[in-house]
Amino acid sequence: MGSSAFEASQAPGGHHHALARLAGEWVGVSRVWFEPGAPSDESPIRGSIRPALGGRFMIHEYESALGGKPLQGMVLIGWHIDAKRYEMAWIDSFHTGSAILFSTGAGDAGPLPNVLCHYGGHDGTPPWGWRTTIEQPDPDTLVLTAWNIEPDGPEAKATEIVYRRA
Known part of the structure; x- marks a missing residue:
């Protein structure tokens, strides 16, 4: 990556530039779906997003709860200039266990991430997909949504975080 491209x-x-606009302290609501329809859980969430390595990446750290139990997570978000795609590495104390979800661009290279990864399948069963988007409808609102994708099946909303600037 040349400095002029960056x-x-x-x-x-x-x-x-779009990633830099995500920086700040955020508060909101985290929703989780285990089945289509109404969310299975809704909890308050607090997060911070900060630049790393001179703005090449953003780090999102957050704390929430699921089923009344504390939950923590961290996401490294970047735009890969040469590959022209977003990339993310996601860990948390509920969904990922001891794994890191590595996600890469899921098609469009819009202004903010739309990434896809696969998980499971280590036991010979087909892996599932996990697609994540980040949207910023206005400077003080941030929406992170993830969909579970069954093997050879449809997407179903799995998580949604709706933040407002703190």
Whole structure:
């Protein structure tokens, strides 16, 4: 990655510029679905998003609960200039166990991440998909949504975080 490519990506309209706009302290609601329909759990969430390595990446750390039990997580978010795609590495104390979910661009290279990964399948069963999007409808609102994708099946909303700037 040349410095001029990174500088261009930091300019208004660039992917790193869009990522930088996510920085801050956030509070909101986390919802989890185990079945389609109404959420199975809804809990308060607090998160922070900060730049790393001169703005090349963003780090999202958060604390919430699921079923009344504390939950913590961390996400490393980046725009891969050469591959022209978003990439994320996600860990948390509920969903990922001891694994890291590595996600890469899921098609469009829109202004914010739309990434896909696969999990499971280590026992010979087909792996499932997990697609994550980040949207910022206005400067003070942030929506992180993830869908579970059955092997050869449809997507179903699995998690949604709706943040407001703290």
